Amino acid sequence: MKTYSLLLLLSLLAVATTAQAQIGIKAGVNGAILDGENIGLDTRYKTSYHVGVFARIPVLGPLSIQPEVLYSLQGSEFRSTLANYDTKLHYLNVPILAHIKVGPVYVEGGPQFGLLLGAREDGTLRISAADGYGPVERDAANNYKKTDFSLAAGAGLELGPFIVGARYTAGLNDVNDVADLNGANDPRLKNRVIQVSVGLKFGGD
Template sequence: MKPHALLLVLPLLAAAGSAHAQVGIKAGVNGAVLNGENIGMDTRYKTSYHVGVFARIPVVGPLSIQPEVLYSLQGSEFRSMLANYDTKLHYLNVPLLAHLKVGPVYVEGGPQFGLLLGAREDGTLRISAADGYGPVDRDAANNYKKTDFSLAAGAGLEVGSFILGARYTAGLNDVNDVADLNGANDPRLKNRVIQVSVGLKFGGD
């Protein structure tokens, strides 16, 4: 594992070592889009997935701290008269959430740090008036910044060890890493992700 990836996992490992912490696994569906300013084409939500692990550390009463480590496939559909392609962004995300549970219902919120593991673009682009459209299937990691900072908020239900939840994460920083000569009209792209997940937790309340 690369050193920077290990740094993201360490908070979860430390949490799992707590005598009173719960741990669990989760997976689910993403609805992801890149939106912002100066994009010059339509961006649409694309369906993908996430999977990962979490720990829950009691603080006081119904309040806990919940660090997670998630692999999340994000990105967007880009559509215009000249382009029709999808961008796939592979992230290792580490949310650090305040988790408040009352009965079977919980709410949660907090920051999330993301590390870009890779990116690809595939679809079609207009090559020229004479040649028409051509296929696109290329690595795009150099087009996107390596880190992302987001705010996350969600809610859900817990019945025994089973968890059903929904969450929205909103990126705060521009992840576009392609600049023109003056930078004034650079696209500004921010991650937006809706997640629905199921999970299992282990350990007593």
Template sequence: MKKLLIIAFLSLGLTPLAQAQFGVKGGLNVAELQGRTGEDASYRAFYHVGVFYQANILGPLAIQPEVQYSLQGGNLKSAFTNYDSQLHYLTVPILAKLTVGPVFVEAGPQFGVLLSANQSGNLQVGFTPDGQPAYGNVSRPATSEFKRGDFSVVGGVGLKLSSGFSLGGRLVAGLNDINDAKNLSGINDPRLQNRVFQVYAALQFGGRK
């Protein structure tokens, strides 16, 4: 967590304050969890909100660090299970942003810290006396079943409107395995990754328009 904050603050100091634009943003997450063998993944709708700092460095090029609260996860379904996972993240994207006229493109890494997680639906809840998996319809905390850190790459495009407003869309592709479940057997794959499509609106304050 401390490393994420240090990276963000270092990015904030790249250019003078007069050439920076602070802003707020929020929008829709359409997310799924990919990579688990034996279960079909499908998307679920969530949301994200955050703040950002656009530091103009050279002509149309800028660096934009952000801090976001991002709710993501998805649905996983097999012959015996059908459940939703909700993962609450603090995410820090650090993006290079190129603006040409009203259009901008952005790309870079994103670091995420899992704050909490829960699961609801038909899940494996244990084993029967003869050692067979037992299933039940439950809603339960699931933070311990996911790794705390998540590293992703981000790419997106957007449109700058008047009065500091902008609209954009992004793909956030998780690169590392976030699955940390150790108490179940039969359906757990060694890899589980976040995949999130984001649509957002942003409002910038100050700096160069």
């Protein structure tokens, strides 16, 4: 996984260099949830973070293409009378966005490809009426699919080299990888993430 991440980063920097594009760094806060069908538990947003790099490749006038490589901690809180635990999903995300900037204001949108680097569940589960609740501290990578595909849209402000923006990312595919015997009532889980970022870009407009 580390090799894959390094190759993506080097590819992004190579594209930026050959295209004489701007490059930059960004980081911020995630509000993440796993939403869907047949879950059987209440899901709630959990606060986490993201960090990464981007390149901005001019196309025509105010239009640019902005590929990014982001490490993003996602997941959800799961709550019911029988369970109280958090799921943490570690993703390497690669958004490829159309970016339109007019004055200090920009809007952006496009697809995002995600690679699951790891997953963990921590909290409590009801064991039985006699034993009550017990701790949950386990690796959960096998419970989730290794790839994710999403659509992202956002907007923000650029003040010189400084960037402040917000983005919403909606997963399109079911990331649950645990099936019951017939598959009819399997939970269908999709990533939903609200991101608020600050960034710093290098290079002129």
